[in-house]
Structure formats: structure tokens, C-alpha cells
Amino acid sequence: MEEHLLKSIINNNERQVSKIYYEHREAFLNFGKKFNLSYDDLVDIYQEAFIVLRRYAITGKLFDVESSLKTYLFGIGKFMIFDRIKELKKVVDLENFQIESSVEKIDSEFGTKELTIEQALLKKHFKNLGKRCKEVLTLFYSRGLTIDEIVEFADYSSNSVVRSQKSRCIKRLKEMIYE
Amino acid sequence: MSKMNDKQELIDKYIQGVLNETEKNSFDKLLKEDASFRKDVTFHSNLKAVSSNLDEADFKVMIQDIEKHNSRAKRSYTKLLVAASIAILVSLTFYFTTKNTYSTDALFVEYFEPYRNVIQPIERGGNVIYDEKYLAFEAYENEDYDKALPLFSKLYNETKASYYLFYKANVLLKLDRAEEAIPILLEHSKMKDTVSEKTLWYLALAYLKLDDTVNAKKTLERSILNSSYNKEKAKNLLNELN
Numbered sequence: 202m203e204e205h206l207l208k209s210i211i212n213n214n215e216r217q218v219s220k221i222y223y224e225h226r227e228a229f230l231n232f233g234k235k236f237n238l239s240y241d242d243l244v245d246i247y248q249e250a251f252i253v254l255r256r257y258a259i260t261g262k263l264f265d266v267e268s269s270l271k272t273y274l275f276g277i278g279k280f281m282i283f284d285r286i287k288e289l290k291k292v293v294d295l296e297n298f299q300i301e302s303s304v305e306k307i308d309s310e311f312g313t314k315e316l317t318i319e320q321a322l323l324k325k326h327f328k329n330l331g332k333r334c335k336e337v338l339t340l341f342y343s344r345g346l347t348i349d350e351i352v353e354f355a356d357y358s359s360n361s362v363v364r365s366q367k368s369r370c371i372k373r374l375k376e377m378i379y380e
Numbered sequence: 381m382s383k384m385n386d387k388q389e390l391i392d393k394y395i396q397g398v399l400n401e402t403e404k405n406s407f408d409k410l411l412k413e414d415a416s417f418r419k420d421v422t423f424h425s426n427l428k429a430v431s432s433n434l435d436e437a438d439f440k441v442m443i444q445d446i447e448k449h450n451s452r453a454k455r456s457y458t459k460l461l462v463a464a465s466i467a468i469l470v471s472l473t474f475y476f477t478t479k480n481t482y483s484t485d486a487l488f489v490e491y492f493e494p495y496r497n498v499i500q501p502i503e504r505g506g507n508v509i510y511d512e513k514y515l516a517f518e519a520y521e522n523e524d525y526d527k528a529l530p531l532f533s534k535l536y537n538e539t540k541a542s543y544y545l546f547y548k549a550n551v552l553l554k555l556d557r558a559e560e561a562i563p564i565l566l567e568h569s570k571m572k573d574t575v576s577e578k579t580l581w582y583l584a585l586a587y588l589k590l591d592d593t594v595n596a597k598k599t600l601e602r603s604i605l606n607s608s609y610n611k612e613k614a615k616n617l618l619n620e621l622n
Contacts, residue, residue, distance in 0.1 A: 213438060218443065222446050248443050261397075316429060317426075318604060320430050327434065328434070339435050341392075341396075342395060344435065371427075
């Protein structure tokens with residue numbers, strides 16, 4: 202799949218994401234109309250599909266997938282539409298509901314997890330970290346960037362600087378918990 | 381490379397899902413045998429969940445903004461109205477159902493139980509030496525708190541063994557003297573002994589007894605994050621206070 206597109210989604214690059222978003226938006230809404238869902242429902246689903254796509258992208262699995270971003274995005278969206286129809290108990294002609302064979306069954310709820318109480322408490326402290334700390338931890342823990350990638354992405358001078366910054370931030374976070 | 385760095389590197393690779401077969405074996409072995417390693421893995425896994433959660437929330441806001449900026453005109457007004465009325469309904473229900481549903485005193489009674497004696501085994505006969513330590517813990521086990529209290533104070537002053545502070549605080553809580561228990565528990569929380577894992581739980585209860593829910597909640601949060609003692613109870617109690 203298009204690596205540069207995936208990376209801009211992973212890294213919350215607003216300009217790029219906006220471009221991708223509007224490139225496929227109309228096509229998706231037109232496709233969804235067939236299933237008699239409301240405009241708002243379809244917009245919500247389209248957005249949710251982006252979030253799930255991003256989760257998959259972060260795992261690194263999509264870089265090697267052959268289908269295009271659009272196919273995958275629509276694949277996720279279709280399963281979500283299907284779930285929504287079931288939820289609303291609408292009767293639709295499932296003949297229309299062919300999903301291209303090139304797309305494996307996609308778990309449209311992939312990665313949906315509620316935080317545990319420990320995590321919710323840790324989250325409060327995490328939010329109080331400085332900007333630079335939040336950035337380095339987000340890049341490493343959430344987005345799975347390697348130390349070298351972080352050097353490049355966040356303009357550090359070397360990987361040893363990133364390493365020590367990261368361990369300083371973790372130490373700070375642990376201190377906040379114990380305080 | 382030092383052992384500690386090795387461990388940190390294993391955890392880093394685990395978090396990013398890039399352990400090779402050999403590393404995975406060392407990782408599993410450490411996870412099984414090394415309690416502090418286990419604790420660290422939990423911490424880093426939680427950190428991953430938290431940072432992913434916040435990062436994704438940012439992304440979500442971002443695409444909502446992207447949608448809003450370009451199609452404001454099409455936004456459905458009815459949906460907003462429905463959302464607003466639901467919000468009002470929810471908050472009203474919340475207001476009426478949660479108002480004064482708990483009294484801190486009742487919660488204290490529900491959750492407080494003096495910590496069991498793990499210091500001095502109490503048996504009759506045999507080679508038992510009836511010294512003050514024995515008498516103090518015997519009184520404690522027999523729920524004769526008025527007798528136990530001065531003994532614990534005296535023993536602490538003489539021996540400086542920190543666990544006496546902990547048991548003294550338990551006695552004070554039992555005797556409805558939470559305001560005296562708090563400074564003692566705070567002092568004990570800075571010390572390390574066989575019962576120190578439990579201090580924060582009792583400190584939270586002491587605050588609860590005094591109706592100081594702010595500090596009770598703070599202390600419960602600290603206890604949940606730092607100690608495995610009564611974790612489930614602490615979570616439940618925190619939920620009831622929230």
C-alpha cells in the first residue's frame with residue numbers, strides 16, 4: 202500500500218489526511234446511499250473507517266498489503282455499514298453487498314479497547330508531561346517509530362539524545378505517579 | 381551492556397513487537413521469574429495503551445475538524461438537537477441518581493478492616509515469651525484496642541521498628557481517631573517494611589473517615605498505581621467516590 206499515505210495518516214499530518222479524506226469521501230457516501238443509511242450515519246462511518254485504518258497502519262501490516270488505500274478503506278467501511286444495518290435491523294438487498302475478494306475479512310472493531318482504571322490514572326499524569334516528553338513517548342509507544350525514525354521526525358541531533366530524552370520522560374512519569 | 385539495559389531493551393522491543401525468537405524466550409523467562417521485570421512490562425504496556433488512546437483521540441478530533449471545515453452547511457441540525465436533549469436527560473438522571481447516594485462513613489464501615497497480624501504469631505503454651513511485643517499483638521488480635529494502643533506506641537519508641545506505626549494507625553482507625561492515624565500513616569508511607577504495601581490503602585480509608593474525599597481519592601489512585609494490595613477493592617471504592 203502507498204507508504205507515504207500511510208505515514209501521513211499515522212503521523213496525524215493534517216494537510217495530507219485532509220487530501221486523502223476528500224479524495225474518497227464522495228465516492229464512499231454515494232456507495233453507502235444504496236443501503237438506505239442516513240447522511241450522518243455514513244459520515245460517521247467514513248470517519249470511523251479512517252480511525253480503524255490508522256490502527257492497522259500503526260501495526261505495520263499494511264505496508265506489505267497489495268491493495269490500495271482506497272480499497273482497504275472501503276473494505277473497512279463496508280463492514281461497518283453492514284454492522285450498522287444489522288444494528289438498525291434494516292432489510293436490504295445483500296446482493297449489493299459484494300466485497301471484493303482482494304480484501305480479506307477486516308475486523309472493523311480492530312483495536313477498540315477501553316482503558317483499565319490503572320491506565321485511566323496513568324493517562325492523567327501523562328497529560329501533565331511537557332510537550333517534548335509527550336511527543337517522544339507518543340512517537341515511540343503509540344506510533345511505533347524506531348529511535349532512528351524519531352531522530353528524523355522530531356529533529357533530534359542523534360539517537361543517543363532521543364534515548365536519554367525518552368528515559369528521562371519515563372522517569373518523570375514514574376515520579377509523578379509516586380508523588 | 382549492563383543487565384538493566386538488556387532488560388529495558390527487551391521491553392522496548394516487546395512494546396514495538398520486534399522481538400526475535402531468542403529474545404522472546406529470554407523475555408518469557410524473565411516474565412515468569414522476575415517480579416520487578418513483570419511490573420515494568422505492565423507499566424510500559426499501560427503506557428503504550430495510554431499514549432495510543434490519546435494519540436488516536438487527537439486524530440479523531442483532527443478528522444472531525446476536517447469534515448466540519450468543508451461541509452458545515454450540510455451538518456444536520458436535528459442531530460444536534462437530539463444530542464442536546466439526550467445530554468440534558470443524561471445529566472438530569474445523573475443528578476438525581478447520584479446525589480448523596482453514598483455517605484463516606486458508611487463506605488468506611490464497609491471497607492475498613494484492621495490489617496491482620498503478620499508480625500507476631502500468637503500461640504498458647506510451649507516456648508512463648510510473653511514480652512511486650514507478644515502482649516501488644518495478642519491484644520490486637522483479641523480486639524482489645526485500648527490495651528494495644530499504648531503498647532504499640534511504647535514499642536515503636538523503643539525499637540523504631542516501623543511496622544508498629546502501621547498497627548498503631550490501624551488501632552486508631554478502629555477507635556474512631558482517624559485524624560491521629562493520618563500523620564502516622566504518612567510517616568509510615570516513607571518507610572519500607574513487610575506491611576508498607578498496605579499503608580496507602582489505610583491512609584485512603586482514614587481520609588474517607590474524615591470525609592476528605594479529595595485526599596481519599598488521590599490516595600486511592602496512588603495505591604492502585606503503586607501497590608497490588610486490595611487493588612480491586614480500591615478500584616471499587618474509587619468508583620463509588622467518583
